[in-house]
Amino acid sequence: MPNPEQPLLPFQAAEAEHWREQAQCRHADPGHFFPDDEDGPDADPAKQLCGICPVRQVCLDDAVLHRDFTGIRAGLSGRERRDINVEARTRYEPARVLAAMRGLRVHLSLTERHTLIRLAVLRGYPRTWLANRLTMTPDAAGRLLKKAAEIQAAVAAVSRTTLDRAA
């Protein structure tokens, strides 16, 4: 789990665009980031560098997004990042959904993905728009949009029936 003494910055979409240019590890020895024991003292130099890195949160997002669980990233071992990945499935941060709508590559939890899909249906965005944001084929995105539209129509129908009965 993250060290509470090194709190992560809140997610900021603007950071997500050119974050690698601000990475503390840009000129560091890559060997430090791949110690034999990621949870042992050999990993300390890398973790200390991450502890003062201004783009640690975005780095963590990127690692989770790409399921990168090898080596030290964002001050965490691969095992710790797997735990974060499990926690992230239930996260809901509107800023992430908005960032994805703007076309930024950010990690979205399942809840955030569903929100993005519902917004795409409500706004009538094409399947290619969703495909680009969820990095999937247009056919797969089209199926998600169709399913979400069906669910929204069913919910609307139930709501109308309930209101009619109450009237």
Ligand code: SF4
């Ligand atoms: S958090 Fe660590 S691994 Fe990630 S960019 Fe910063 S220094 Fe590099």
